[in-house]
Amino acid sequence: MxxxxxxxxxxxxxxxxxxxxxxxxxxxxxxxxxxxxxxxxxxxxGLLAPDAQKIIGRFGMKIPSEVLTDPQIDYVKTVDYRSGIIRNYGRTYINISRxxxxxxxxxxxxxxxxxxxxxxxxxxxxxxxxxxxxxxxxxxxxxxxxxxxxxxxxxxxxxxxxxxxxxxPRMYTAVQQRFRDDGAKPLYSCIFDEEITDCCSWTISKSGYTVFGGAYPMDRPRERFEEQKKRLEKFGYDFREPFETECCTVLRPRSxxxxxxxxxxxxxxxxxxxxxxxxxxxxxxxxxxxxxxxxxxxxxxxxxxxxxxxxxxxxxxxxxxxxKCPFMYQPTLRRAVMKSGLMSIKRDFCDGAEKTK
Ligand SMILES: Cc1cc2nc3c(=O)[nH]c(=O)nc-3n(C[C@H](O)[C@H](O)[C@H](O)COP(=O)(O)OP(=O)(O)OC[C@H]3O[C@@H](n4cnc5c(N)ncnc54)[C@H](O)[C@@H]3O)c2cc1C
Incomplete structure (x- = not known):
C-alpha cells in the first residue's frame, strides 16, 4: 500500500x-x-504544564473529564537534598491519565x-x-x-x-515507580540531588497512588534510583513498597x-x-x-x-x-535562587519555605 x-x-x-x-x-x-x-x-x-494547557486552549479543544485524574495540583514543592532547603512554587498543572x-x-x-x-x-x-x-x-x-x-x-x-x-543526542534513563497512598495531600515535588543525578526527580499524587520517578545518567540508572529512594526517607518520603516499575529513555537537549x-x-x-x-x-x-x-x-x-x-x-x-539549566542544576546558583525566595509564591496556601536537616 x-x-x-x-x-x-x-x-x-x-x-x-x-x-x-x-x-x-x-x-x-x-x-x-x-x-x-x-x-x-x-x-x-501525566502533568499538563501551563504551556500544554495553553496550546490545547489555542486549538479550541476541551479535555474530556475521563482523561483527568485526581488531585489537581497548584504548587510544586522543590527539595534541595544537600542543603535541606524546601520551597513551594505556585504553578497550576492539570493531572491526567497519560x-x-x-x-x-x-x-x-x-x-x-x-x-x-x-x-x-x-x-x-x-x-x-x-x-x-x-x-x-x-x-x-x-x-x-x-x-x-x-x-x-x-x-x-x-x-x-x-x-x-x-x-x-544526550540520553538519560527515566525510572518511575508507583506506591499506594491515602491521598491525604495533593503533591507534586521536584527533587534535586546532584550526588545521584544531574537531572531532576519528582513525586506526583495520582488517583490513590504516588508516583516517584527521575531521570538518571545511563551509567547505573536503577542503582541510582534505589539509592535516591533511601536518601529521601529523611524528608519523610516512604518508597518501600512499589506496585509497579517502568523505565524508558528520555532526551535532554544541550544546545x-x-x-x-x-x-x-x-x-x-x-x-x-x-x-x-x-x-x-x-x-x-x-x-x-x-x-x-x-x-x-x-x-x-x-x-x-x-x-x-x-x-x-x-x-x-x-x-x-x-x-536556565545552570540556575536549576548548579548547586550554588540554585541554592541562591531558592534562598532568595525568587519565584516562590502562594505561601499562604502551602507550607512556605522550610529547612530540614
Ligand atoms: C518518566 C517521564 C515522565 C514525563 N512526564 C511528563 C509530564 O508529566 N508532562 C510532560 O509534558 N512531559 C512529560 N514527559 C515528557 C513527555 O512524555 C514526552 O516529551 C512526550 O511524550 C513526547 O511526545 P511524542 O509524541 O514526541 O513521543 P511519545 O509520547 O514518546 O510517543 C511516541 C510513540 O511512538 C511509538 N513508537 C516508538 N517507536 C516506535 C516504532 N519503532 N514503531 C511504532 N511506534 C513506535 C511509541 O510506542 C509511542 O506511542 C515525561 C517523560 C518521561 C520519560
Missing part, C-alpha cells in the same frame, strides 16, 4: 500532526505502544488517517520516497510505502536513527545541535526531534506544537524550509531553557 505520509508514533506529536495535516493526504499512522508497553502506554508523570490522553488525541484524527498497531523495524529509500517494514500484533511482517516519512516515535526514534545515523528536524523527505517531530525541556523534561506541549508546525509546513511549496521556519520560536524557547 502507498501513502502520501507515514507517521511512525501515535503520541501527542504524531496524533496532533495527523489531526491537522492536509485532509487530502492519505496517511498511515503506525503506533507500537500496545505492543511495546503491554497497553500501559508511555511512562510519564494513556487516556493519548487515546483521546488519537481519536481526533481525520478519516484520511488510517491508524494501525505495529512496530516499525526497517526503513529504506525508494524511487518514490520510502518503504517501511513493521511487525503487526499477530507477529506478521508487513511493508508500506510513502512519499513523506514522519518520525514521531519518541526518544529512541528509529526514524531519527535512519535520517541521522551518526547523531548522538541547538541536539534538534533534528529531518532531511530529504523525512521529518521529525516531538521528542524524536529533541523537542523536550532540558530543565523540567516537560515535553507534551513541544510535541503538540511541533506536530502542528509540521502540519502547517506541509501546506507550503517547500515543506522542509517551512518546517524550519515554523519551529524557530519553539527551538529558541528550548535554547533559552538550556541557558
Amino acid at each position: 502507498f501513502y502520501d505520509v507515514i507517521i511512525i508514533g501515535g503520541g501527542p506529536a504524531g496524533a496532533t500532526f495527523a489531526r491537522l495535516a492536509p485532509s487530502d493526504s492519505k496517511i498511515l499512522l503506525l503506533d507500537g505502544s500496545p505492543l511495546r508497553s503491554g497497553g500501559k502506554g508511555k511512562p510519564c508523570g 494513556p487516556r490522553f493519548d487515546e483521546w488525541l488519537l481519536s481526533l484524527c481525520g478519516e484520511n488517517t488510517e491508524v494501525r498497531i505495529g512496530v516499525c523495524n526497517g526503513i529504506s529509500r525508494t524511487e518514490k520516497g520510502f518503504e517501511i517494514r513493521y511487525r503487526t500484533e499477530a507477529g506478521d511482517t508487513v511493508t508500506a510505502g510513502c512519499g513523506y516519512l514522519v518520525g514521531a516515535d519518541g526518544a529512541s526514534s528509529v526514524v531519527r536513527r535512519f535520517a541521522y545515523p551518526k547523531a548522538k 541547538g545541535r541536539d534538534f533534528f528536524l529531518g532531511n530529504d523527505g523525512v521529518f521529525l517531530i516531538g521528542e524524536a526531534a529533541g523537542f523536550v525541556s532540558p530543565s523540567s523534561l516537560e515535553g507534551i506541549s513541544y510535541a503538540m506544537r511541533s506536530g502542528a508546525a509540521l502540519a502547517s509546513a506541509m501546506r507550503r511549496k517547500n515543506p522542509e524550509r517551512a518546517y524550519r521556519r515554523e519551529t524557530f520560536g519553539l527551538r529558541a524557547k528550548l535554547i533559552r531553557k538550556t541557558l
Whole structure:
C-alpha cells in the first residue's frame, strides 16, 4: 500500500500532526505502544504544564473529564537534598491519565488517517520516497510505502536513527515507580540531588497512588534510583513498597545541535526531534506544537524550509531553557535562587519555605 505520509508514533506529536495535516493526504499512522508497553502506554508523570494547557486552549479543544485524574495540583514543592532547603512554587498543572490522553488525541484524527498497531523495524529509500517494514500484533511482517516519512516515535526514534545515523543526542534513563497512598495531600515535588543525578526527580499524587520517578545518567540508572529512594526517607518520603516499575529513555537537549528536524523527505517531530525541556523534561506541549508546525509546513511549496521556519520560536524557547539549566542544576546558583525566595509564591496556601536537616 502507498501513502502520501507515514507517521511512525501515535503520541501527542504524531496524533496532533495527523489531526491537522492536509485532509487530502492519505496517511498511515503506525503506533507500537500496545505492543511495546503491554497497553500501559508511555511512562510519564501525566502533568499538563501551563504551556500544554495553553496550546490545547489555542486549538479550541476541551479535555474530556475521563482523561483527568485526581488531585489537581497548584504548587510544586522543590527539595534541595544537600542543603535541606524546601520551597513551594505556585504553578497550576492539570493531572491526567497519560494513556487516556493519548487515546483521546488519537481519536481526533481525520478519516484520511488510517491508524494501525505495529512496530516499525526497517526503513529504506525508494524511487518514490520510502518503504517501511513493521511487525503487526499477530507477529506478521508487513511493508508500506510513502512519499513523506514522519518520525514521531519518541526518544529512541528509529526514524531519527535512519535520517541521522551518526547523531548522538544526550540520553538519560527515566525510572518511575508507583506506591499506594491515602491521598491525604495533593503533591507534586521536584527533587534535586546532584550526588545521584544531574537531572531532576519528582513525586506526583495520582488517583490513590504516588508516583516517584527521575531521570538518571545511563551509567547505573536503577542503582541510582534505589539509592535516591533511601536518601529521601529523611524528608519523610516512604518508597518501600512499589506496585509497579517502568523505565524508558528520555532526551535532554544541550544546545541547538541536539534538534533534528529531518532531511530529504523525512521529518521529525516531538521528542524524536529533541523537542523536550532540558530543565523540567516537560515535553507534551513541544510535541503538540511541533506536530502542528509540521502540519502547517506541509501546506507550503517547500515543506522542509517551512518546517524550519515554523519551529524557530519553539527551538529558541528550548535554547533559552538550556541557558536556565545552570540556575536549576548548579548547586550554588540554585541554592541562591531558592534562598532568595525568587519565584516562590502562594505561601499562604502551602507550607512556605522550610529547612530540614
Ligand atoms: C518518566 C517521564 C515522565 C514525563 N512526564 C511528563 C509530564 O508529566 N508532562 C510532560 O509534558 N512531559 C512529560 N514527559 C515528557 C513527555 O512524555 C514526552 O516529551 C512526550 O511524550 C513526547 O511526545 P511524542 O509524541 O514526541 O513521543 P511519545 O509520547 O514518546 O510517543 C511516541 C510513540 O511512538 C511509538 N513508537 C516508538 N517507536 C516506535 C516504532 N519503532 N514503531 C511504532 N511506534 C513506535 C511509541 O510506542 C509511542 O506511542 C515525561 C517523560 C518521561 C520519560
